[in-house]
Amino acid sequence: MASSQARTIHCKIGPSILNSNLASLGDECHRMMEEGADYLHLDVMDGHFVPAITFGHQMVQSLRKALPKSKCWFDMHMMVQDPDRFIKDMADAGADQYVFHVEATQDVDKTIRKVKEAGMKVGVAIKPKTPVEVVLPYVEHVDLVLVMTVEPGAGGQKFMDDMMPKVKTLRKRFAELDIEVDGGVSPDTIHHCAEAGANLIVSGTAVVKSESPRDVMVKMREAVRVQIPNWKNISS
């Protein structure tokens, strides 16, 4: 949102590879891109901010070797306490975008600044219990806002449609903002996200476990695309 120039908003689908076969993660990432993913959503969990642990920058570095920057955008969802700690390592490893939780840092402005200085796009994320008002002061300084639609920590949970008022509030105020949703998003729940105004769609289980990830992604992208013209009429 840094630029004041008008931009056209697009829907992009970013599979979360958390629930894929982690024994062949590189192949799974390739498969998602070949099936038509717009970017990859990589979930980093530290065992503190959320109970589970996933992977760190070395894994990202290896994935980056398998999927060059020109071919694939890495959207890092940092479910970590004190996100400043990992900014440099992730940037060096080849991450493109660093999305951290406002609940996990004392000084959100400082973290935003550091991510930008490291050369990555920056996003702020909010957990289900965090009111959307908490992120409003930062929107002008970030590239995207992530509204969690499950409690962060695991794939395969039930979509929380009561998070949609947060998305609506953001879309109503910021017509050109990239708004990401993450958790339980599938062809069955995408219409909630699409009507509310989300344009960056993270989907884990529904995509990676599907017989045709391509069909699932096409369906969800189209569900959002048809709603984009209606976003100017959103009432929260």
Ligand code: DX5
């Ligand atoms: C949850 C993660 C999500 C998750 C999405 O903490 O941030 O990215 O893997 O997976 P599904 O779509 O299965 O909820």
Ligand code: ZN
């Ligand atoms: Zn995620």
